[in-house]
Amino acid sequence: MKGFYSRKLHxxxxxxxxxxxxxxxxxxxxxAVEGGPQGFKDSVAFLNGLPLVLILEIFGIFxxxxxxxxxxxxxAFQAKPNxxxxxxxxNLRYLLQRVTGVIVxxxxxxxxxxxxxxxxxxxxxxxxxxxxxxxIVTNPLFFIFYVIGVLSASFHFANGLWSFLVSWGVTxxxxxxxxxxxxxxxxxxxxSIMFVWSLFAFRNAEFQASGEALLQTLRTFIG
Amino acid sequence: xxxxxxxAKKVKFMITRQDQPDSAPYTEEFELSYRPGMxxxxxxxxxxxxxxxxxxxxxxxxxxxxxxxxxxxxxCSMVINGKPRQACAALIDKLEQPIRIEPMKTxxxxxxxxxxxxxxFNALKRVKAWIPIDGTYDLGPGPxxxxxxxxxxxxxxxxxxxxxCLEACPNVNEKTNFIGPAAISQVRLFNSHPTxxxxxxxxxxxxxxxxxxxxxxxxxNCVRSCPKGIxxxxxxxxxNKQTTKHMFKRxxxx
Numbered sequence: 001m002k003g004f005y006s007r008k009l010h011x012x013x014x015x016x017x018x019x020x021x022x023x024x025x026x027x028x029x030x031x032a033v034e035g036g037p038q039g040f041k042d043s044v045a046f047l048n049g050l051p052l053v054l055i056l057e058i059f060g061i062f063x064x065x066x067x068x069x070x071x072x073x074x075x076a077f078q079a080k081p082n083x084x085x086x087x088x089x090x091n092l093r094y095l096l097q098r099v100t101g102v103i104v105x106x107x108x109x110x111x112x113x114x115x116x117x118x119x120x121x122x123x124x125x126x127x128x129x130x131x132x133x134x135x136i137v138t139n140p141l142f143f144i145f146y147v148i149g150v151l152s153a154s155f156h157f158a159n160g161l162w163s164f165l166v167s168w169g170v171t172x173x174x175x176x177x178x179x180x181x182x183x184x185x186x187x188x189x190x191x192s193i194m195f196v197w198s199l200f201a202f203r204n205a206e207f208q209a210s211g212e213a214l215l216q217t218l219r220t221f222i223g
Numbered sequence: 224x225x226x227x228x229x230x231a232k233k234v235k236f237m238i239t240r241q242d243q244p245d246s247a248p249y250t251e252e253f254e255l256s257y258r259p260g261m262x263x264x265x266x267x268x269x270x271x272x273x274x275x276x277x278x279x280x281x282x283x284x285x286x287x288x289x290x291x292x293x294x295x296x297x298x299c300s301m302v303i304n305g306k307p308r309q310a311c312a313a314l315i316d317k318l319e320q321p322i323r324i325e326p327m328k329t330x331x332x333x334x335x336x337x338x339x340x341x342x343x344f345n346a347l348k349r350v351k352a353w354i355p356i357d358g359t360y361d362l363g364p365g366p367x368x369x370x371x372x373x374x375x376x377x378x379x380x381x382x383x384x385x386x387x388c389l390e391a392c393p394n395v396n397e398k399t400n401f402i403g404p405a406a407i408s409q410v411r412l413f414n415s416h417p418t419x420x421x422x423x424x425x426x427x428x429x430x431x432x433x434x435x436x437x438x439x440x441x442x443x444n445c446v447r448s449c450p451k452g453i454x455x456x457x458x459x460x461x462x463n464k465q466t467t468k469h470m471f472k473r474x475x476x477x
Binding site for chain 2: 075
């Protein structure tokens with residue numbers, strides 16, 4: 001009986017709140033494309049101006065993320081992929097869902113360490129996050145790592161939404177599942193483009209930190 | 224004339240064998256003369272009559288199971304050229320050579336190609352895949368089944384418990400206790416029957432237990448490999464819907 005509920009909870013948390021969070025994060029990042037450094041700063045300020053923001057972060061993001069990640073790892077390592085024998089699209093997506101899940105977990109831990117943890121430790125203020133991102137993504141190696149991370153996250157979200165609809169019994173027949181698959185893959189493309197575009201925007205020189213001293217302090221823990 | 228040309232043709236087999244349930248598997252090669260219309264079962268019968276391997280050495284005949292020879296009993300399921308299917312329906316003319324034959328290793332191997340499919344029958348018992356009609360007095364005729372429903376339910380009743388869907392499923396393995404697609408589809412069949420419907424909660428609750436429907440990972444290999452063309456993924460999604468509804472109903476009615 002327990003397995004049924006824990007799996008259902010895993011599936012639900014992936015969409016609410018984590019699915020909403022990834023869309024919110026995408027929109028915030030995209031403000032760097034549309035509004036430049038000031039636009040991004042305003043978006044970050046808006047988010048941090050939300051009431052009870054720490055509670056929202058803990059119960060709306062951190063705890064659901066922890067549960068989804070730990071239970072997800074359990075699911076991923078229970079699988080015995082057979083894509084060599086059954087080479088079809090759905091089976092490939094089954095494998096990718098598990099592989100991207102693990103990649104996203106590593107990426108999210110790293111990304112949290114570089115941004116949210118540094119803010120919590122007082123090394124960086126919210127206004128400096130644009131500079132932090134600029135310093136990270138101007139390093140070609142980290143840029144590639146971030147691109148892989150956001151692509152994996154976008155796929156895991158979009159494909160997870162598709163299987164959420166199946167496992168909650170919303171899309172039952174093959175036609176419904178095909179249509180929702182097309183919509184979800186369309187969503188994957190849109191979310192990926194917006195995330196990657198934002199990463200390119202952060203590479204822009206206007207995101208550079210104004211003071212050289214600040215840059216130096218950042219370098220010490222970004223590496 | 225045609226006779227002489229076909230007689231010269233040979234068919235090569237690579238068979239994964241195993242002497243004991245716990246002994247190590249090994250591969251043995253066989254070469255048979257081609258006969259028009261031969262299938263994997265007739266080839267195995269040929270090996271049984273003359274158990275000589277590719278090297279010309281006398282060997283033990285290869286063991287396998289089969290009954291109906293017309294793809295309705297499910298007994299001769301094995302992995303042929305990488306795909307789980309029924310050996311009786313595997314025509315040599317349509318197979319790439321050498322023909323690789325293995326047992327369906329998702330199940331315990333008894334000997335050679337013989338596997339133990341008990342877990343499938345235990346799964347049917349677990350989900351109560353039957354219609355209880357026994358009583359202490361004559362219960363009379365049950366409600367009628369609408370013809371429209373009968374038509375799709377008939378498709379589900381074609382399941383022969385052959386085990387191909389379990390072999391194809393990446394979530395049915397030694398690390399999980401996932402019940403597999405076949406039994407989930409049978410719950411849909413028996414829950415759609417007008418009399419079976421009277422006990423539908425029992426079957427749904429069986430699917431909500433550990434190793435039940437939550438084990439599905441949506442790889443959808445089952446529906447692609449089912450020899451009877453049963454809409455297994457539709458059944459799974461429908462059962463997802465019904466178990467979800469049942470979950471909320473149970474919460475709200477307490």
